[in-house]
Amino acid sequence: MGEYSIGVDLGGTNLRAAAIDRTGKVLQKIEGATQLSAGRDAVVSDIVAAIVKLRATLGVERLVGIGIGIPGFIIMEKGLVTDSPNLPEFHNFPIRDEIERLLQSPVLLENDANAAALGEKWMGAGRDVQDLVLLTLGTGIGGGIICNGKVLHGFVGMAGELGHITVVPGGNPCGCGNNGCLEKHASATAITTMARLMGLGENLTSKQVYDLAIAGDQKARVVFERMGIALGTALAALINIFNFPLYLLSGGVLGAWDLFAPAMFEEVRRRSVVFRSTDTRIEKATLGNEAGLYGAAYLPFQARIITAETTTV
Amino acid sequence: MGEYSIGVDLGGTNLRAAAIDRTGKVLQKIEGATQLSAGRDAVVSDIVAAIVKLRATLGVERLVGIGIGIPGFIIMEKGLVTDSPNLPEFHNFPIRDEIERLLQSPVLLENDANAAALGEKWMGAGRDVQDLVLLTLGTGIGGGIICNGKVLHGFVGMAGELGHITVVPGGNPCGCGNNGCLEKHASATAITTMARLMGLGENLTSKQVYDLAIAGDQKARVVFERMGIALGTALAALINIFNFPLYLLSGGVLGAWDLFAPAMFEEVRRRSVVFRSTDTRIEKATLGNEAGLYGAAYLPFQARIITAETTTV
Numbered sequence: 001m002g003e004y005s006i007g008v009d010l011g012g013t014n015l016r017a018a019a020i021d022r023t024g025k026v027l028q029k030i031e032g033a034t035q036l037s038a039g040r041d042a043v044v045s046d047i048v049a050a051i052v053k054l055r056a057t058l059g060v061e062r063l064v065g066i067g068i069g070i071p072g073f074i075i076m077e078k079g080l081v082t083d084s085p086n087l088p089e090f091h092n093f094p095i096r097d098e099i100e101r102l103l104q105s106p107v108l109l110e111n112d113a114n115a116a117a118l119g120e121k122w123m124g125a126g127r128d129v130q131d132l133v134l135l136t137l138g139t140g141i142g143g144g145i146i147c148n149g150k151v152l153h154g155f156v157g158m159a160g161e162l163g164h165i166t167v168v169p170g171g172n173p174c175g176c177g178n179n180g181c182l183e184k185h186a187s188a189t190a191i192t193t194m195a196r197l198m199g200l201g202e203n204l205t206s207k208q209v210y211d212l213a214i215a216g217d218q219k220a221r222v223v224f225e226r227m228g229i230a231l232g233t234a235l236a237a238l239i240n241i242f243n244f245p246l247y248l249l250s251g252g253v254l255g256a257w258d259l260f261a262p263a264m265f266e267e268v269r270r271r272s273v274v275f276r277s278t279d280t281r282i283e284k285a286t287l288g289n290e291a292g293l294y295g296a297a298y299l300p301f302q303a304r305i306i307t308a309e310t311t312t313v
Numbered sequence: 314m315g316e317y318s319i320g321v322d323l324g325g326t327n328l329r330a331a332a333i334d335r336t337g338k339v340l341q342k343i344e345g346a347t348q349l350s351a352g353r354d355a356v357v358s359d360i361v362a363a364i365v366k367l368r369a370t371l372g373v374e375r376l377v378g379i380g381i382g383i384p385g386f387i388i389m390e391k392g393l394v395t396d397s398p399n400l401p402e403f404h405n406f407p408i409r410d411e412i413e414r415l416l417q418s419p420v421l422l423e424n425d426a427n428a429a430a431l432g433e434k435w436m437g438a439g440r441d442v443q444d445l446v447l448l449t450l451g452t453g454i455g456g457g458i459i460c461n462g463k464v465l466h467g468f469v470g471m472a473g474e475l476g477h478i479t480v481v482p483g484g485n486p487c488g489c490g491n492n493g494c495l496e497k498h499a500s501a502t503a504i505t506t507m508a509r510l511m512g513l514g515e516n517l518t519s520k521q522v523y524d525l526a527i528a529g530d531q532k533a534r535v536v537f538e539r540m541g542i543a544l545g546t547a548l549a550a551l552i553n554i555f556n557f558p559l560y561l562l563s564g565g566v567l568g569a570w571d572l573f574a575p576a577m578f579e580e581v582r583r584r585s586v587v588f589r590s591t592d593t594r595i596e597k598a599t600l601g602n603e604a605g606l607y608g609a610a611y612l613p614f615q616a617r618i619i620t621a622e623t624t625t626v
Contacts, residue, residue: 073590082590131468145554147460154556155444158587161553166546166584168482176586178549233479236491237550240474241458243467271479273489274471277386277395 006054007297008047008068009112010034012086015043017050019058020297024123028054029293040089048102065300067108069115069292070095071142076157079109085140085175108299112136112292114151114160116285117144118302119294120248124287131244134285135162135231137251141183145242150302163187167233185230188253194223210256221259228260232267239272239280250285257284319367320610321360321381322425323347325399328356330363332371333610337436341367342606353402361415378613380421382428382605383408384455389470392422398453398488421612425449425605427464427473429598430457431615432608433561437600444557447598448475448544450564454496458555463615476500480546498543501566507536523569534572541573545580552585552593563598570597 004027008017011034018029030050035042047068055063072084079096081087096109110118117126117134126132130149136142143162145152152159163183164176171180172193184190188206195209196202198219204212213220235247253260268275268282287294317340321330324347331342343363348355360381368376385397392409394400409422423431430439430447439445443462449455456475458465465472476496477489484493485506497503501519508522509515511532517525525533548560566573581588581595600607 129468143554147465152460152555154587155442155558156556156587156591158591159554159556161556161587164553164584164586165550169480169546177589178584178586233482237478238554240477241456241472241551241554242465243469243472243474245468271477271491273477273491274467274469274474276490278469278471 003062003064004058005064005297005300006051006066007115007293007295007299008051008066009115009292009296010043010047010068010070010087011112011292012036012071015046015050016293017047017054018293018297019054020294022301024294028057030054036087036089040093043087043089044095044098044102048099051099051103064304065108066103066105067110067115067296067299068096068099069110069112069296071112073161074109074111074157076109076153079107108303110151110296110299111142111144111157111160113142114144114153115295115299116142116250116287116291117146117160117248117295118151118298119287119291119296120250120285121146121149121295122298123294124291125248125283125285126246129244129246131242132246132248133162133238133242133244134248134250134291135234137187137249137253139187139189141187150306162234162238165234165237167230182230182234186227186234188251190230191223191227191253191256194226195220198223206253206256210259213256213259224256224259225263227253227256228263229267231260232264233271235264235282236268236271236275239268239275243274243278243280245279245281247280247282248285249282250288250291254284316375316377317371318377318610318613319364319379320428320606320608320612321364321379322428322605322609323356323360323381323383323400324425324605325349325384328359328363329606330360330367331606331610332367333607335614337607341370343367349400349402353406356400356402357408357411357415361412364412364416377617378421379416379418380423380428380609380612381409381412382423382425382609384425386474387422387424387470389422389466392420421616423464423609423612424455424457424470424473426455427457427466428608428612429455429563429600429604430459430473430561430608431464431611432600432604432606433563433598434459434462434608435611436607437604438561438596438598439559442557442559444555445559445561446475446551446555446557447561447563447604448547450500450562450566452500452502454500463619475547475551478547478550480543495543495547499540499547501564503543504536504540504566504569507539508533511536519566519569523572526569526572537569537572538576540566540569541576541578542580544573545577546584548577548595549581549584549588552581552588556587556591556593558592558594560593560595561598562595563601563604567597
């Protein structure tokens, strides 16, 4: 048996950890709920317990390292999460150092959307490219940028905040202080908000809006068209900026692809001269909820490659 | 005397070439008009003649290489310019191969805005960083992205088309097929167009609009505020995407900084949570018209560094 690494995906709802080998084979997996109500220390304990269990089963000798994906802004240098709406108790908490202390082992931290993008590049829809952008469409919209095979972090670690690109200058207000952010016009939350504003119902889920659209409701169809236009506007900007070969979408809203994709592609074609001039692909991500877990597990493998390169030069 | 390289900046108006050493010292420079009316072959002859002259004076032994900056989309692999409004005769012309044939020497091609960004990174406002974005504000708006010290090209060579980011979804029509492109709302041309639309005069130059604004004309002041808002919208998106430490502006319109910068910064602050959370800088580029020449000359030096790194690994 060869080397393996441990990846952890800490979400607002679920906590998952897996031991994955170099070929991307999942050797063992642990899943559970994120015990937010029990407090931060309980969540940290659950993370550590999962890692310890995997490590005990598979052996410490063959363990390359540990990677953890977490929602929110991550200050890479300090190993801090500074702003995670889903994990408010972790604000400014030195989570990396604390887990390293408890495990007596180094840990690599990554933003969850960045980890998902890296996972798709390693074992998903992006296996054949070195450069891609991933948009995760959920209650909010996250983004991960893979440039030359690696996560683009920026100088603090805040790169890839693609959900806060302005797509409608006078549009819906956003908690970030802006208005017209992509995630206020193209997330699952945006779908239900638009449905409410159009009088379709007060407490619809995005799935119910989808069902209405499929059943032929014109207003519900317009909701998904608007969503496609917002996505297309952001994608057109990203394509003009990066000229990458691949742009991936993931998240539960992907089920509505047939409803929003035509408007999205029309908007991209109109707004991106680079898209029209090249074989740029916009596709569904393929790893689903597992992408972040794969990406987190890939971090230690990649760190070893990068260290080896640096040492040689 | 040490090694030097030759940089060429081919513009729609001026053709410049310079021999520059590793420290950024200009050893010799040749400047002239771009003889577009005399046809493509005449322009190519002028480029080759300038290079031959510099090479003859400074010696072929110490020449590291030749770099040329050209406006338009450059298909890197083929050494073609596919769309250059300022140089229509060069459309799909294999300019790199033709110059290499005439010189019997390899040539590196780069988009002019990319070359300017690289020049600013090497010897200008970006000397202290490895990552920056440059926006060149002229009759149009070009962009160059330096990531990890190198030009970000994308998979075809079309990255950095920042003038065609949508900033006003229902805005002014653009020759690229889109409407609301940054360059239709924040270039020198956009300034004169807005002034005309506001009834300030039919044939004003951007300098005249500037003079009106300085003299207190409220409509002229609004023109620059609108320009600042458009620039700020695009910069906010770029900052949320890249989280780079530095964003540079260059071009003749920079003279109006005091008129557009307040609106620009206000818009960036409002629209970019990453800007508000970090020490991101938005500054004037410092090399002016020389940036592209420096960047073109730096290409051969950089290629040698990259080759050395690759060989070592």
